Amino acid sequence: MTDTNKTHTLSFRLAEDDYQKLVERCREAELSKSKYLRYLIRIPVVTEGEHAEDVPCLVLDRKSLARISKELTRWGYHYNQAVHAMNSINYYVAHGKATSDILDGKAESIECALIDVNDNAQRIVYEIAELQSKQLVQE
Structure with a gap:
């Protein structure tokens, strides 16, 4: 995804502890909050059912x-x-x-x-x- 495709802005509220977790994880991953959240969005979330085995995703820190x-x-x-x-x-x-x-x-x-x-x-x-x-x- 290139920067030119980014046409939507998202704004939401977080509790202080969730915000601190986000900040800490972004710091550890050396990513901006936006990039970190974009990566999280792209992670397929399938835990059960017939397609759970077919998810081609592995996340390594x-x-x-x-x-x-x-x-x-x-x-x-x-x-x-x-x-x-x-x-x-x-x-x-x-x-x-x-x-x-x-x-x-x-x-x-x-x-x-x-x-x-x-x-x-x-x-x-x-x-x-x-x-x-x-x-x-x-x-």
């Missing part, structure tokens, strides 16, 4: 996105470490330099990295489950 991003970064780091160790094994085998000491150390390194990858993937699943359980709009 900055804090949740930052936590998910941090977990994905950790996951990527450990995944990269495992791949690096596997490439090292491939190099030693291809060049006839493979010894049981090298292979044992690399295999252990891969196992540890993949355990970390799995742990971080489970954290990501947990974070997403937490997001799904939160209310979309607080009362």
Whole structure:
């Protein structure tokens, strides 16, 4: 929606506590009150019935996105470490330099990295489950 489409003005009254919640949420989201309310209006509100599953909307706040991003970064780091160790094994085998000491150390390194990858993937699943359980709009 562009600014040129905004032809209607809305005015309404709020209780002080609701107004303070609005101001606080706008500050946290770094949005103007108008933009914040426009975003809220666009959120489909379907909670029951046959169309409840078809609502293509997911709202994430900055804090949740930052936590998910941090977990994905950790996951990527450990995944990269495992791949690096596997490439090292491939190099030693291809060049006839493979010894049981090298292979044992690399295999252990891969196992540890993949355990970390799995742990971080489970954290990501947990974070997403937490997001799904939160209310979309607080009362």
